[in-house]
Amino acid sequence: MMNEGNTTSAGTRTDNAAWKEIVLKYQKPSTWRALWQIINTIVPYAACWYLIHLSLAVSWWLVLPLAVLAGALLVRVFIIFHDCGHGSFFQSRSANDLVGFLAGILTFTPYYHWRWEHAIHHSNAGDLDKRGTGDVWTMTVQEYLESSRWKRFAYRLARNPIILFIIAPLFLFILRQRFPSPKASQRERHSVYAMNAAILAMATALSLVFGIKAYVVIQLTIMMVAGGAGVWMFYVQHQFEDVYWERGEDWSFVAAALEGSSFYKLPRVLQWFSGNIGFHHIHHLSPRIPNYNLEKCHQADPLFQAVKPITLVTSLRSITFRLWDENSRKLVGYGHLKKYRHQNRQKQRMPSRLSE
Numbered sequence: 001m002m003n004e005g006n007t008t009s010a011g012t013r014t015d016n017a018a019w020k021e022i023v024l025k026y027q028k029p030s031t032w033r034a035l036w037q038i039i040n041t042i043v044p045y046a047a048c049w050y051l052i053h054l055s056l057a058v059s060w061w062l063v064l065p066l067a068v069l070a071g072a073l074l075v076r077v078f079i080i081f082h083d084c085g086h087g088s089f090f091q092s093r094s095a096n097d098l099v100g101f102l103a104g105i106l107t108f109t110p111y112y113h114w115r116w117e118h119a120i121h122h123s124n125a126g127d128l129d130k131r132g133t134g135d136v137w138t139m140t141v142q143e144y145l146e147s148s149r150w151k152r153f154a155y156r157l158a159r160n161p162i163i164l165f166i167i168a169p170l171f172l173f174i175l176r177q178r179f180p181s182p183k184a185s186q187r188e189r190h191s192v193y194a195m196n197a198a199i200l201a202m203a204t205a206l207s208l209v210f211g212i213k214a215y216v217v218i219q220l221t222i223m224m225v226a227g228g229a230g231v232w233m234f235y236v237q238h239q240f241e242d243v244y245w246e247r248g249e250d251w252s253f254v255a256a257a258l259e260g261s262s263f264y265k266l267p268r269v270l271q272w273f274s275g276n277i278g279f280h281h282i283h284h285l286s287p288r289i290p291n292y293n294l295e296k297c298h299q300a301d302p303l304f305q306a307v308k309p310i311t312l313v314t315s316l317r318s319i320t321f322r323l324w325d326e327n328s329r330k331l332v333g334y335g336h337l338k339k340y341r342h343q344n345r346q347k348q349r350m351p352s353r354l355s356e
Contacts, residue, residue, distance in 0.1 A: 019254070019303060023286035026297040029091045033292045037275075038099070041080060045073040045106070052218055053210060067218050071225025072273045078107045078230055079275025079291050085115040086287040105198045108173045108223065112191035113180055122287055125238065126256030128247045128324070136164075136235055140324045141332065141340050156334075159322055164235070169227025170220070229274075236315045237262050237280040241330050242308075257284035258307055263298070265309035281307050 048070035055062035083089035084100030097111070104111040121134030131138060137158050144152060157163055178196055180189040207215045244260030246252065264278035271278060279294035282304060289297055298304045310318075321331035325340070 019285065019301070022301050023282075023289060023297060025300070026293040027088070027286060027288040029088060029290050030292070031090060034089050034290070037080060037292060041073060041076045045070055045077060048073065049206075056210065056214060063218065064221065067221040068225050071222040072229065074107060074222055074226035075229050075233075076273055076275050077103050078109070078226065079277055081107055081109060081111070081114075082118075082275075082277070083290050085111065085118060088288045088290045101195075101198075104195055105202055107226070108195075108199055109177055110180075110188075110192040110195040113184055113188040113195075114177075116184065116188050117181070122284065125284060126244045126246060126260035127251045128245050128326075129251075136239060138239070138324055140326055141337065142326065144323055145337070145340070161319055165228045165232055166224065169231045170224055172231075173223055173227050174220075233264070233274055233277060236264055236310060236318050237277075239318050239321055239331060240310055240315075241317070241321060243331055245324050245326075245329075254285070257281055258304075260284070263307045263309045264315065265311050267312065270312070 048066050052063050052066045052070070055066060080089060081100055081103035084096040084103065087093060087096050089099065090096050100111045100115075104114070117134045124130035124133065125135070128140070137155065139147070139155055144155065147155070158168075178192065180192040184192075203215065203219070206219075209215075210218065238261060240262050242259070243262075244255050246255070258281050261280040261284040262278075263281050266274065266278050275291045276294045277283065277291060279298045282289060282294045282297050283291075285304075286297075320333045322333050323331065323336070325332045325336060
């Protein structure tokens with residue numbers, strides 16, 4: 001059962017009718033703003049590939065910075081893809097699906113399959129009982145302590161920054177998304193196969209232009225930058241100390257949005273490259289708001305502005321948060337386990353002392 005009313009961390013009582021009326025004003029897509037975002041994103045991205053082609057004859061020292069810039073632009077391409085998946089980028093459904101599919105080729109992401117999994121993420125975010133689809137693997141302290149040695153090792157490996165932000169993004173975008181989920185419907189499965197064929201055609205064409213070795217190195221560099229930055233953004237958006245997690249009927253949609261999704265306040269240039277997705281609390285409150293309206297919605301009401309921002313500097317602390325402590329209701333590091341074990345031993349000794 002979705003519980004929408006909840007008290008936010010800012011102490012403000014959420015009025016369902018009020019916030020719904022506010023976000024409704026910003027849900028209407030703008031065709032011109034959408035087209036301009038495509039132009040100022042795809043054109044520079046294509047220009048990077050053209051300049052890379054020219055630079056290959058000069059030096060790889062020119063190629064690599066251009067590939068990094070292309071990777072940064074690809075993050076913005078993914079946000080366009082993301083908005084199309086929510087049906088928020090254009091007013092036309094067919095326009096969203098077409099642009100979403102084309103952006104999916106560039107980001108190596110199957111449109112309908114990703115849209116299905118991402119919808120699950122939005123419906124389950126912050127719900128401890130429904131983890132596991134479209135999120136970062138997160139265990140509670142108790143679950144970790146009760147797990148086998150092998151599972152604890154696998155968890156530590158999965159949460160290692162090198163694995164999480166370098167190896168995992170490449171694995172996800174290059175390999176994992178080439179295969180549909182066993183739970184996927186026929187349309188989602190076919191979208192994976194269609195995307196694989198489209199990516200193969202694109203890779204073949206670019207290999208003929210650049211040479212297969214050069215293309216692979218360039219594409220991997222771009223994907224490493226874009227994937228690492230994208231996973232980092234997603235991680236910070238849901239992995240901060242006071243993040244909201246709740247079980248069962250106590251879970252609240254509004255609290256999961258305003259307290260379980262961060263307001264990542266980035267410098268303007270990074271906000272541009274990340275397509276305003278740092279206003280993630282607004283996005284989870286209303287996925288129908290296109291990225292180019294998120295900041296305006298955030299500024300429209302004190303309720304939204306009361307969400308404590310995470311800055312580029314303070315976000316670095318998120319790397320140290322590993323487990324959810326249901327007692328303190330915070331994400332904690334592995335060092336917290338010693339304190340937790342000590343408290344458990346004291347509780348176990350209490351009955352024996354009382355019997356004496």
